[in-house]
Amino acid sequence: MKQKIVIKVNIHCQKCRSKAMEIAAVADGVISVAIEGKEQDQVVVIGDGVDSACLVKRLRKKVGYAYLVTVEEVKPKEEKKEEKKEEKKGEKPTCQPQCHGYPYFVHYETVDEPNPSICSIM
Incomplete structure (x- = not known):
């Protein structure tokens, strides 16, 4: 499902604008990035399966x-059959975003009995 995400960002110079576009462009599933708005302070991202909360956090x-x-949701205009996605040669493997939570640690607890039973074998 293609979606259009609009994020308002505090942009006060050209460097901030290009930095915001770079961050949005490298997110997984992003098709296009643009700067819009009256004061050029909105980043518009169009993509398929983009995690909007993770993008805002970054x-x-x-x-x-x-x-x-x-x-x-971006509703597709009559798509032609010729415009199917083609596999890109030499495409880098996608990495999982870093904002999916904390790593899972297993905690083991040992329990010592205060009065162990007497073993008949010994």
Whole structure:
């Protein structure tokens, strides 16, 4: 499902604008990134299966204040059969995003009996 995500970001210079676009462009599933809005402070991301919360979190860490404005489904216009996705040669394997939670640790607890029973074998 293609979706259009609009994120308002605190952009006050060209460097912040390009940094925000770079961060959005490397996210998994992103097809296109654009800067829109009256004050050029909205990052518009169009993609398939993009994790919008994770993207906002990354923008907050790297650029500054950011919040999610809208997430809406992009309805396809009559697609031609010729425009099917083609496999790209030499494509890098995709990495899992880092914001899926904390690693799982197994905790073992040993229990010592205060009065062990006397063993008949010994």
